[in-house]
Amino acid sequence: MEDAVLFSLKGQVAIITMNRPHSLNSMNEALIDGLHEALTKVEKDPAIKCAVLTGNGKAFCAGGDLPFLETLADTAVKKAFITKVGQVAKRITTIEKPIIAMVNGVTAGAGVNLMLACDLIYAVDTENIASQKLAERLGGVKKETKNTLPENIIKLSAFIKLKS
Secondary structure (H helix, E strand, O other): OOOOEEEEEEOOEEEEEEOOHHHOOOEOHHHHHHHHHHHHHHHHOOOOOEEEEEEOOOEEEOOEOHHHHHHOOOHHHHHHHHHHHHHHHHHHHHOOOOEEEEEOOEEEOHHHHHHHHOOEEEEOOHHHEEOHHHHHHOOOOHHHHHHHOOOOEEEHHHOOOOOO
16 A cells, blocks of 8 residues: 655655545545654754645645545544644644645645645646635635635746646
């Protein structure tokens, strides 16, 4: 089985890649544990000056893995997992090193929270960023969503080219 999160270094930059492309990098226990482990490496290694958080495949992160959540025993276990997911976003906001979201595609639900927790966001296409709360506030109008995103999102295609 492949690792749910990949960690590599390019000079002084840590690359954290959510690696569940078959499920659009949706969050399960392995992915959340992997993110916590990667963030600990970033925090503790003085040689790392910043980190890039991205997703493998055509998605950044589609939020919670609904089939996984359905397998959890009861409401208390589900709440504990959701708390653990929230702790990842909180850690991103409290790490003293910059964390950059490299949003390479679909981003939804709790994936939007991860993205917004980062210090800077490079987005390939803001049309693929969906938040249920934003959609509800906007009466379900998807096109308006991109206009409500924070100013720290830079459309990647207008700024840099990604190379594999």
